[in-house]
Amino acid sequence: MSAELSAQVLDKLKTLQMPGTGKDIVSLGLVSDVFVSQGKAYFSISVPSESANSLEPLREQAAALASSVPGIGAATVVLTADRKAGAPTPPPQAQRPAHAHSHAQPRAVAKQAIPGIGAIVAVASGKGGVGKSTTAVNLALALQANGLRAAVLDADIYGPSLPRLMKIAGRPQQIDGRIRPMENYGMKVMSMGFLVDEGTAMIWRGPMIQSALLQMLREVAWGDLDVLVIDMPPGTGDVQLTLAQQAALAGAVIVSTPQDLALIDARKAVNMFNKVEVPILGIVENMSHFVCPNCGTSHDIFGHGGARAEAEKIGAPFLGEIPLDMDIRLNSDAGTPVVVSQPDGPHAKAYKEIARKLWEGIEGRAAPAFPDISFE
Numbered sequence: 616m617s618a619e620l621s622a623q624v625l626d627k628l629k630t631l632q633m634p635g636t637g638k639d640i641v642s643l644g645l646v647s648d649v650f651v652s653q654g655k656a657y658f659s660i661s662v663p664s665e666s667a668n669s670l671e672p673l674r675e676q677a678a679a680l681a682s683s684v685p686g687i688g689a690a691t692v693v694l695t696a697d698r699k700a701g702a703p704t705p706p707p708q709a710q711r712p713a714h715a716h717s718h719a720q721p722r723a724v725a726k727q728a729i730p731g732i733g734a735i736v737a738v739a740s741g742k743g744g745v746g747k748s749t750t751a752v753n754l755a756l757a758l759q760a761n762g763l764r765a766a767v768l769d770a771d772i773y774g775p776s777l778p779r780l781m782k783i784a785g786r787p788q789q790i791d792g793r794i795r796p797m798e799n800y801g802m803k804v805m806s807m808g809f810l811v812d813e814g815t816a817m818i819w820r821g822p823m824i825q826s827a828l829l830q831m832l833r834e835v836a837w838g839d840l841d842v843l844v845i846d847m848p849p850g851t852g853d854v855q856l857t858l859a860q861q862a863a864l865a866g867a868v869i870v871s872t873p874q875d876l877a878l879i880d881a882r883k884a885v886n887m888f889n890k891v892e893v894p895i896l897g898i899v900e901n902m903s904h905f906v907c908p909n910c911g912t913s914h915d916i917f918g919h920g921g922a923r924a925e926a927e928k929i930g931a932p933f934l935g936e937i938p939l940d941m942d943i944r945l946n947s948d949a950g951t952p953v954v955v956s957q958p959d960g961p962h963a964k965a966y967k968e969i970a971r972k973l974w975e976g977i978e979g980r981a982a983p984a985f986p987d988i989s990f991e
């Protein structure tokens with residue numbers, strides 16, 4: 616049924632011309648797979664990044680065409696741009712067009728707990744590249760190794776990396792009209808990366824991304840979980856703020872490297888969560904010290920300890936430190952996170968200890984924060 620609907624959406628999109636080409640967006644190969652779930656269509660259109668703003672009408676027309684297919688009530692359409700190999704993910708702020716809100720003000724928003732999910736933990740960082748995704752994945756796996764039912768949601772929509780880090784390919788299926796999360800290493804995973812092609816970067820604006828994220832949170836059949844770890848987008852822009860505000864978070868874990876500059880950014884992330892009254896569950900120092908791949912000795916070349924001092928300063932728990940180690944990088948990049956590939960190694964032990972402390976903190980807070988949890 617959903618395959619039929621996808622085909623009908625594609626047929627409709629064949630009537631939509633790419634401006635300046637005289638050809639339709641489907642025959643030009645610009646449309647991704649069309650994923651249909653619960654009467655909604657999700658797909659992306661690949662466009663040159665410099666034309667993103669001027670192509671908003673095209674995006675709107677595509678959404679309207681998809682929604683006009685009988686059986687489809689709404690469509691989430693995003694414009695994506697092929698990212699040049701090695702090019703960094705653009706910062707979220709740079710992706711907002713000029714007319715977007717200059718800054719979201721915290722508003723009183725009813726946070727809805729998600730039935731079946733005990734606690735939602737955001738893993739965030741003030742800036743990209745500090746190892747947030749690597750930490751989120753290993754932390755979720757460590758929570759699972761500690762006996763909890765854990766899952767992970769990739770909200771890093773600008774450069775979804777969970778499909779690679781968790782070595783999962785393919786498209787999610789539907790189950791009872793909801794999206795069935797993908798799974799590897801015994802853990803459920805959802806990522807925008809399963810809905811758009813790898814190597815493309817989202818370039819559309821905040822509100823759309825927020826709604827796609829909230830849908831992923833609420834419309835995925837997570838089942839009963841003790842904890843859902845969200846790999847947040849890097850930075851502290853409006854998308855992050857709104858997500859932090861709306862996702863009924865038990866709290867946030869901030870990942871930072873020990874350098875001063877990274878710590879300044881980490882402080883911004885802490886302030887952002889404070890603004891929306893999300894508790895800081897702790898700070899993790901990643902790439903804390905350097906472990907020599909030849910002799911195994913440890914070197915404090917990055918000002919090791921900066922995050923611990925920062926945690927003390929702001930009164931947040933310090934959860935632990937993870938060294939800069941080639942084993943972590945290679946396993947992370949190969950999709951075999953150290954917690955599962957070297958479960959008895961020192962890094963897995965460090966992540967499990969961080970997970971233990973984190974859970975201790977959550978249990979201390981979860982009861983008053985989640986009066987409406989229903990376990991089925």
Ligand SMILES: Nc1ncnc2c1ncn2[C@@H]1O[C@H](COP(=O)(O)OP(=O)(O)OP(=O)(O)O)[C@@H](O)[C@H]1O
Nearest residue numbers: 743744745746747748749849938939940943944947
């Ligand atoms: N402790 C570590 N030791 C060695 N390499 C690491 C460590 N943590 C992360 N890395 C490596 O650093 C790179 C960036 O990590 P990761 O993608 O997790 O960061 P990120 O903060 O999520 O980045 P982005 O914001 O760009 O998504 C990856 O190649 C990863 O393997």
